[in-house]
Amino acid sequence: MSIYIWGAVFVLSLTILIKSSDIFVGAAEKIGLSFGLSAFITGVLIVGIGTSLPELVSSIIATTKGATEIVIGNVLGSNITNIFLVLGIAGVIGKNFTIKHDLMRVDIPFLLSATLLMSLMILDGSFSMIEGIMCLSAFSIYIIFTIMNPIPETKSIGFETSENSKKTEKQNKILIREITLVILSSSGIFLGAKYTVDSVIAISNILGIATDIIALTAIALGTSLPEVLVTISASRRGNPEMAVGNIIGSNIFNGLVVMGIPSLISPLLIPHSIIIFSLPTLIAAVLIYSFMVYDKKINQLEGGTLLIFYFYFIGRILGIMG
Numbered sequence: 001m002s003i004y005i006w007g008a009v010f011v012l013s014l015t016i017l018i019k020s021s022d023i024f025v026g027a028a029e030k031i032g033l034s035f036g037l038s039a040f041i042t043g044v045l046i047v048g049i050g051t052s053l054p055e056l057v058s059s060i061i062a063t064t065k066g067a068t069e070i071v072i073g074n075v076l077g078s079n080i081t082n083i084f085l086v087l088g089i090a091g092v093i094g095k096n097f098t099i100k101h102d103l104m105r106v107d108i109p110f111l112l113s114a115t116l117l118m119s120l121m122i123l124d125g126s127f128s129m130i131e132g133i134m135c136l137s138a139f140s141i142y143i144i145f146t147i148m149n150p151i152p153e154t155k156s157i158g159f160e161t162s163e164n165s166k167k168t169e170k171q172n173k174i175l176i177r178e179i180t181l182v183i184l185s186s187s188g189i190f191l192g193a194k195y196t197v198d199s200v201i202a203i204s205n206i207l208g209i210a211t212d213i214i215a216l217t218a219i220a221l222g223t224s225l226p227e228v229l230v231t232i233s234a235s236r237r238g239n240p241e242m243a244v245g246n247i248i249g250s251n252i253f254n255g256l257v258v259m260g261i262p263s264l265i266s267p268l269l270i271p272h273s274i275i276i277f278s279l280p281t282l283i284a285a286v287l288i289y290s291f292m293v294y295d296k297k298i299n300q301l302e303g304g305t306l307l308i309f310y311f312y313f314i315g316r317i318l319g320i321m322g
Contacts, residue, residue, distance in 0.1 A: 017054050017196055020186075024053060027182045054193060057189055060193075060262050061197045071262050074258070080220070088309075091302050099293060099298070103293050106146070114142075114252050133260070136256065
């Protein structure tokens with residue numbers, strides 16, 4: 001098929017992937033909030049993980065097709081996009097917002113640790129099954145600790161709790177609907193991811209562009225759109241903690257699970273170009289993110305600065321900037 005047909009397939013499949021993920025996240029978020037989870041915990045565990053499903057499914061499919069370099073490009077590109085673009089947008093839209101959750105207690109240290117662990121593992125140009133198992137084990141520890149050590153929060157979003165207490169039967173019907181949407185949207189995520197990867201491989205072959213470059217740019221931006229939409233929505237609703245939790249949860253999930261699960265299928269190839277530029281950029285992004293949220297505040301100037309970093313990163317990858 002021609003480049004135009006594959007281009008259309010890429011756009012259509014990516015749209016299906018994003019829309020299905022959006023439906024999945026919306027339904028999962030309501031389920032979590034209905035069980036009384038806090039805004040931040042919902043952002044980390046449900047929204048953060050849910051919005052990373054496109055990265056996970058597309059990475060698994062890429063690995064089964066032998067295009068393992070797409071995995072690392074997808075992970076690093078998405079994590080950099082989450083911090084520079086997603087948090088940047090949240091800072092600009094949310095203006096000066098304050099984060100109540102104590103990020104330095106567990107989440108930031110674990111994000112730094114997860115980033116360091118993944119970085120050390122890929123320096124030799126490969127990512128093995130044993131390393132993947134270690135990453136998955138680390139993620140399991142994070143999830144267990146987060147659930148077992150919740151921090152009380154007074155603010156809740158989503159369902160009206162007073163209404164829920166009066167209309168239990170109605171809430172149960174809503175939950176059944178949301179669970180159904182989760183199941184159906186999962187199919188859309190799989191199909192969208194499959195044809196997104198197929199089209200990327202075909203386009204890279206036709207144009208002679210490395211698949212990891214497309215993964216770092218087009219796929220990373222496309223699969224990060226759910227995070228962008230969730231963050232914009234959360235910021236406008238006055239829930240910046242969900243936006244910040246979304247970024248932390250998504251980045252930890254990407255670095256440990258999206259790298260870990262595909263490695264169980266086949267060892268992952270890490271291109272040298274990623275090690276010398278994209279990896280240092282990710283480490284710098286995580287450090288900048290940690291410093292910015294240390295005082296529990298994000299302002300418009302910081303948000304705008306992050307956006308500049310993102311545009312430079314994309315320009316450098318595409319060769320626009322030397």
